[in-house]
Amino acid sequence: MPSLFQRETVNAPRQIVGGALITPRAQQIRFRLPVLNFQAHWSRPVHVLVERVDRPPEMIGILDVTRVAQIAILLLGLLGAAAIRRLYNER
């Protein structure tokens, strides 16, 4: 029976550019509710592995700037709301 929650990192097809072997990697998170016949997948790029003959392998991370900015702005909004409440209560 498949597990309820599954997480794995998988490799995309490798590419060779300018003497470098590039392996893009993605993380897949799978959530499955067998009773209700429900499944959800979340796949996102995590990093690119760059391998060269003359250098050690390099891992270049992929940052989701939009997601980070969204979370930061929403947290600031919540903090602002809490600050307004506190200011009014202290008056």
Added chain:
Amino acid sequence: MSDELEQTPSKGPETFYNAAANAEYTADALDRFLDAGTVDAVYGEPVVHNGRMIIPAAEIISALGVGYGGGGGSSAPDAEDVAAGVNEPNYGGGGGAGGGGKIFSRPVAVVIADENGVRVEPVFDITKIGMAVLTAFGFMAAMYFRMRSPRSMEADMRRQMKELRG
């Protein structure tokens, strides 16, 4: 019409509703639908231009739910059937299924590789950022107007009066 009915071969309830087959079909449908979110979809087809390779990267969220149900019943042959020479029980049943799902995809970054090296350029979605800014202002505005409401001020005054008396 009645002739057609009489010619219809008699079948049991298992013909109308097969739970094992439905479960297998549902699992297969779930797997096929969610295959859309594999690593091949996360990284798009590489584009080579002027000796530079560009690989688009996206985030994919997919969800699917399926439900099904059914049932059947039987009854002993009535007098009319017996008179017509039919002695087998009558069977009837039905079933139904439904489901819904969504696949959501959003560009995250672009991987650029050339002779000089490999770099990752993030994709900045200004619309989503704008929505987040509006929501954040919404939180603050809602709190501001709530604190300025007469009910809130009345509660403050009552609390202050209580403190003065105490």
